[in-house]
Amino acid sequence: MELSGGQIVVQCLKDEGVEYLFGYPGGAVLHLYDAIFHQEDVKHILVRHEQAATHAADGYARATGKPGVVLVTSGPGATNAVTGIATAYMDSIPMIVISGQVPTAVIGSDAFQEVDMVGITRPCVKHNFLVKDVKDIAATMKKAFYVATTGRPGPVVIDIPKDITDPNIKVPYHYPRDISMRSYSPASKGHLGQIKKAVELILNAKRPVIYSGGGVVLGEASAELTQMTQILDYPITNTLMGLGAYPATNKQFIGMLGMHGTYEANLAMHESDVILAVGVRFDDRVTGKLAEFCPNAKIIHIDIDPASISKTVKVDVPIVGEVKQVLEQMMHLIQEHPSKPDTDALANWWAQINHWRTTQCLEFDRNSDIIKPQAVVEQLYAITKGDAYITSDVGQHQMYAAQFYHFDKPRRWINSGGLGTMGFGLPAAIGVKLAHPDMEVACITGEASIQMCIQELATAAQYNTPIKIINLNNRYMGMVRQWQELNYESRYSQSYMETIPDFVKLAEAYGHVGIRVEKPEEVQPALEKAFAMKDRTVFIDFLTDRTENVYPMIEAGKGHQEMTLRVAPGTPIERELA
Amino acid sequence: MRHIISILIENEAGALSRVAGLFSARGYNIESLTVAPTEDATLSRMTLVTRGNEDIIEQITKQLNKLIDIVKLIDLAEAAHVERELMLVKVKTNDTTREEVKRLSDIFRGKIIDVTNGSYVIEMTGTSEKLDAFVQALDESSIIETARSGPTSMSRGEDGLHL
Ligand SMILES: Cc1cc2nc3c(=O)[nH]c(=O)nc-3n(C[C@H](O)[C@H](O)[C@H](O)COP(=O)(O)OP(=O)(O)OC[C@H]3O[C@@H](n4cnc5c(N)ncnc54)[C@H](O)[C@@H]3O)c2cc1C
Ligand SMILES: Cc1ncc(C[n+]2csc(CCOP(=O)(O)OP(=O)(O)O)c2C)c(N)n1
Ligand SMILES: [Mg+2]
Numbered sequence: 256m257e258l259s260g261g262q263i264v265v266q267c268l269k270d271e272g273v274e275y276l277f278g279y280p281g282g283a284v285l286h287l288y289d290a291i292f293h294q295e296d297v298k299h300i301l302v303r304h305e306q307a308a309t310h311a312a313d314g315y316a317r318a319t320g321k322p323g324v325v326l327v328t329s330g331p332g333a334t335n336a337v338t339g340i341a342t343a344y345m346d347s348i349p350m351i352v353i354s355g356q357v358p359t360a361v362i363g364s365d366a367f368q369e370v371d372m373v374g375i376t377r378p379c380v381k382h383n384f385l386v387k388d389v390k391d392i393a394a395t396m397k398k399a400f401y402v403a404t405t406g407r408p409g410p411v412v413i414d415i416p417k418d419i420t421d422p423n424i425k426v427p428y429h430y431p432r433d434i435s436m437r438s439y440s441p442a443s444k445g446h447l448g449q450i451k452k453a454v455e456l457i458l459n460a461k462r463p464v465i466y467s468g469g470g471v472v473l474g475e476a477s478a479e480l481t482q483m484t485q486i487l488d489y490p491i492t493n494t495l496m497g498l499g500a501y502p503a504t505n506k507q508f509i510g511m512l513g514m515h516g517t518y519e520a521n522l523a524m525h526e527s528d529v530i531l532a533v534g535v536r537f538d539d540r541v542t543g544k545l546a547e548f549c550p551n552a553k554i555i556h557i558d559i560d561p562a563s564i565s566k567t568v569k570v571d572v573p574i575v576g577e578v579k580q581v582l583e584q585m586m587h588l589i590q591e592h593p594s595k596p597d598t599d600a601l602a603n604w605w606a607q608i609n610h611w612r613t614t615q616c617l618e619f620d621r622n623s624d625i626i627k628p629q630a631v632v633e634q635l636y637a638i639t640k641g642d643a644y645i646t647s648d649v650g651q652h653q654m655y656a657a658q659f660y661h662f663d664k665p666r667r668w669i670n671s672g673g674l675g676t677m678g679f680g681l682p683a684a685i686g687v688k689l690a691h692p693d694m695e696v697a698c699i700t701g702e703a704s705i706q707m708c709i710q711e712l713a714t715a716a717q718y719n720t721p722i723k724i725i726n727l728n729n730r731y732m733g734m735v736r737q738w739q740e741l742n743y744e745s746r747y748s749q750s751y752m753e754t755i756p757d758f759v760k761l762a763e764a765y766g767h768v769g770i771r772v773e774k775p776e777e778v779q780p781a782l783e784k785a786f787a788m789k790d791r792t793v794f795i796d797f798l799t800d801r802t803e804n805v806y807p808m809i810e811a812g813k814g815h816q817e818m819t820l821r822v823a824p825g826t827p828i829e830r831e832l833a
Numbered sequence: 834m835r836h837i838i839s840i841l842i843e844n845e846a847g848a849l850s851r852v853a854g855l856f857s858a859r860g861y862n863i864e865s866l867t868v869a870p871t872e873d874a875t876l877s878r879m880t881l882v883t884r885g886n887e888d889i890i891e892q893i894t895k896q897l898n899k900l901i902d903i904v905k906l907i908d909l910a911e912a913a914h915v916e917r918e919l920m921l922v923k924v925k926t927n928d929t930t931r932e933e934v935k936r937l938s939d940i941f942r943g944k945i946i947d948v949t950n951g952s953y954v955i956e957m958t959g960t961s962e963k964l965d966a967f968v969q970a971l972d973e974s975s976i977i978e979t980a981r982s983g984p985t986s987m988s989r990g991e992d993g994l995h996l
Pocket of ligand 2: 700727
C-alpha cells in the first residue's frame with residue numbers, strides 16, 4: 256500500500272487503535288488535516304486553544320490508561336501546547352503530540368511560524384523526534400507510542416515538517432508490529448534479593464505505614480496494593496496523585512499525606528519505623544522539611560524509575576520494577592513466610608492512629624450561613640454516590656476535592672499535581688467524558704482557574720459532552736490569598752479580581768445551563784437539578800465563603816509533626832471581611 | 834569528587850543537546866565534554882567530566898541513563914582507568930627563547946607541529962594535570978592561545994564500554 260506522509264500518520268493512529276485526536280489546524284499541518292478529512296475511524300476533537308488539546312488528551316489518558324493524542328500546527332500552535340505537555344510530563348502521563356513544522360528546506364531560517372519544537376520541549380518530554388524522511392514516519396510513530404506508554408510513562412513529541420506529509424510523495428506503508436530499541440529497556444520484575452529484604456522489614460515492623468502514589472494508578476496495581484494492605488492490616492496513606500489507588504472508604508485508609516494531608520497520616524509517617532513507599536516520588540509537598548522526614552523509619556521504595564529512588568530522601572531498600580509485578584512477588588513471599596505481622600504491636604499502633612484521628616482534622620463549620628466549599632464537595636460526593644470522575648483545577652478547591660471526595664477507585668481523580676496547572680480541569684473533563692460517555696464527570700474548579708480555559712465550553716457544546724462544572728467561587732485566588740495571609744501579613748497582592756464574569760450568563764452564551772447558588776440550603780437541590788440534566792453541561796456557580804482556608808496544613812519549611820490545624824477565629828482575614 | 838563518565842549514545846541529531854540540556858536544567862556542572870563517532874557509525878562516544886558528591890553523581894548517572902538516546906554509560910571513577918587529553922599551545926618565540934621552549938616541550942613529551950619566525954604550536958597529550966603543569970611551566974606572557982580537547986578515557990583491562 257503506497258501512502259503519503261499525511262496518510263501514513265493517520266493510518267498509524269488507526270493501527271494504534273487511537274479513538275480520539277485532540278487538535279487544532281494550521282498551515283504546517285494542512286496536509287495532515289486533509290488526510291483526516293478522508294476517514295472516520297480516528298475522530299478529531301476540535302478544541303478552542305492548543306493548551307486545551309493537550310489537557311483533554313491528558314484527561315482521556317488518565318481516565319483510561321491509554322495514551323492521549325494531540326495534533327497542533329507549527330509555531331504558536333506548538334508553543335501553546337507546551338504547558339499541557341509539561342503538565343503531562345510532571346505527572347508521568349502517556350501522551351503523543353504531533354506538531355507540524357516548517358518544510359525541511361527552510362528549517363533554521365526563521366521561516367514563518369517556525370519554532371524549534373524539539374528544543375523547546377526537550378526538558379519536558381520523555382522523548383522527542385524530528386521526522387526528516389517520509390519513510391521514517393511509521394517507525395517513529397511506533398517508537399513514540401512504545402516510549403510514551405512503557406516504563407515510567409510520559410509525553411512524546413513528534414515534530415513533522417510540512418514537506419514530509421506532502422500528498423504527492425507516496426511510499427509503501429508498513430506499520431511495525433513490534434519494536435525494540437537498544438537504548439531503551441524498562442525494568443519489569445523487581446530484584447528478588449531486595450524484595451526478600453523488604454519482606455523481612457515489613458513483617459518485623461512495629462509501626463508500619465504504606466505510602467503509595469501515582470505509580471500504583473499508572474501501573475494498574477490497585478488490586479495488588481489493596482490485597483496486600485488488607486492481608487497485612489497496615490495503615491495506608493496516599494499522595495494526591497495516588498488517591499483512589501486504595502479505597503478511601505476502607506478503615507485502613509488514613510487519608511492523604513503531605514502539606515494538606517490529614518493529621519493522622521502525617522503523624523503516622525513521622526512516628527513510623529518502616530515505610531513501604533510504592534510508586535511515589537517523595538515530592539516536597541509530601542515530605543515537608545527533609546531533615547525531619549520520618550526520622551525513625553527504614554524506607555523501602557518500589558519504583559519503575561531508578562532516578563526516582565533516593566532522589567530527595569535516601570532509602571534503605573530500593574526496588575526497581577513494575578509496581579504490579581513487584582507487589583505480586585512481595586505478596587507471594589509474605590504469604591509463604593513463616594512469621595506474621597506482630598499483632599500486639601499493630602494493635603498499639605492502630606490505637607495510636609485512632610487517637611490521632613479523634614482530632615477530626617478536616618472538620619469545618621457546618622452551621623455557617625455562608626456556603627462552605629467543603630460542604631459542596633461533600634454534597635457532590637453524596638449525590639454522585641462517590642462514583643463520578645472528578646477533574647479539578649489548581650487551588651483551594653483542588654484540596655477540598657482531594658479531602659472530601661472519597662475516591663474508592665483508581666483513575667477517578669484527575670488533577671494536575673506536579674505542575675499544578677490552572678486551566679486543566681475543564682478540558683480534562685471533556686477528555687474524560689469522551690472516554691466514558693456513560694459516567695458522570697464533574698470538574699471542581701475555582702473562579703480564577705476556570706477562566707484560564709473557559710473557551711472550552713464551546714468544545715463541550717460542539718461534541719455534546721455533558722459535564723458538571725462545580726465552581727467554588729470565593730472571589731479570590733484562594734490558595735494565593737491563604738499564603739499571603741500566612742506569610743505576608745494578609746497583604747493580598749493581586750490575588751483578587753475585580754471583574755468576575757457572570758458565569759450563569761457565560762454558560763448560557765455557550766449554549767449550556769448556568770445555575771447560581773448563594774445559600775447553604777440551596778446546594779443540594781442545585782446539585783440534584785444539575786445531575787438530573789443528563790445530557791446537558793451545567794455550570795454551577797457556588798458563592799462560597801471568601802475567608803475559608805485549607806486545613807490542616809504543614810507550613811513551608813516545617814516537618815510532618817508540626818501540622819497547623821484549623822485557623823483560630825479573629826485572624827486578619829476574618830476581621831477584614833466581617 | 835571528580836568523575837569521568839563515558840557514554841555511548843545514538844549518533845543522532847540533537848543527542849548532544851539532550852545531554853548538555855540535562856546538565857543545565859538540573860544544575861549539574863560539566864567540566865568538559867568531548868564527543869565523536871565511534872567505529873560503529875551509528876554510535877557516538879562522549880566523555881564527560883563532572884564534579885559532585887556521591888548522591889549527585891548517582892542522580893547524574895541515573896538521569897543520563899533515562900535519556901532515550903543513551904545506550905550505555907560507565908562512571909570511570911569506579912574502575913581503574915586511563916585518561917588522555919590533547920592540547921595545542923601556541924607560544925611566542927624569539928632567538929633567545931626558542932631553545933628554552935623546545936627543551937621544556939621535550940621534557941613534557943610535546944611535539945612542535947608548526948614553526949614560524951615568532952611562534953611554535955606545540956601538541957601535547959597526557960592527563961589533564963600534566964597539561965596544566967606544562968602550561969604553568971611556560972612563561973605566561975608567551976602564550977598566544979591554548980586549545981584543549983578535554984579528557985577522553987577508558988577502563989584498564991579487557992572489559993570495555995561496547996554494545
Ligand atoms: C496546590 C497543590 C497542593 C498539593 N498538596 C499536596 C499534598 O498535600 N499532598 C500530596 O501528596 N501532594 C500534594 N500535591 C501534589 C504534589 O505536588 C505531587 O504531584 C504529588 O505529591 C506526587 O505524587 P506521587 O509521589 O504519587 O508521584 P507521581 O508524580 O504520581 O509519580 C509517580 C511515581 O511512580 C513511579 N511509577 C510510575 N509508573 C510506575 C509503575 N508502573 N511501577 C512502579 N512505579 C511507577 C514514577 O516513576 C514516579 O516516581 C499538591 C499539588 C498542588 C498543585
Ligand atoms: C497557570 C497557573 N498560574 C498561576 C498559578 C498559581 N496559583 C496556584 S493556585 C492559584 C489561585 C487559584 O484560584 P482559584 O482558581 O479561584 O481557586 P481557589 O484557590 O480560590 O479555590 C494560583 C494563581 C498556577 N498554579 N497555575
Ligand atoms: Mg477562587
